[in-house]
Amino acid sequence: MITEHAMERAEFTCGHCWHRWTIDYDVQLSKDDHGRDRESFTHNGIPTPSPYTPVGAWPCPQCGRRSVGRLVERRPLPHPSIQPAAAVPAPSD
Ligand SMILES: [Zn+2]
Numbered sequence: 848m849i850t851e852h853a854m855e856r857a858e859f860t861c862g863h864c865w866h867r868w869t870i871d872y873d874v875q876l877s878k879d880d881h882g883r884d885r886e887s888f889t890h891n892g893i894p895t896p897s898p899y900t901p902v903g904a905w906p907c908p909q910c911g912r913r914s915v916g917r918l919v920e921r922r923p924l925p926h927p928s929i930q931p932a933a934a935v936p937a938p939s940d
Contacts, residue, residue, distance in 0.1 A: 851876040852924045855888075857898040857916030861907035868908060869919065872898060 853874045860867045872895070875887045888895050888903070896903030898916035906913050 849875050849877045850884075854920075854922045854924055855918055856920035858919040859898075859905055859907070859914040859916045861910060861912055861914050863912040864907060864910045866907050866909040870898065870905065870916070873924075 853876070855872045855874045856869050857872060858867065858869045870890060873889045873892075875889075877885050877887065879885050886897060888897055898905065899918065901913075901915055904913035904915045
């Protein structure tokens with residue numbers, strides 16, 4: 848069950864060359880069968896591990912060293928299941 852949908856901006860700072868960059872993620876919060884919170888991250892529509900964990904660390908665009916992100920901005924998005932239905936074509940007659 849999806850409980851929340853948000854855009855999260857993660858900032859990464861390379862520990863090697865100190866390059867800094869940000870990536871926007873689409874995050875869905877949901878509850879699993881045991882009532883535990885789950886976060887699902889996607890980037891450009893591609894499922895990805897949490898950027899705040901080592902497994903989701905991103906390679907530096909300049910030197911390739913992987914960095915763990917930190918949350919710098921969070922914006923709630925309309926919940927997918929309560930978005931208004933797409934426009935329905937008018938009856939032809
Ligand atoms: Zn770097």
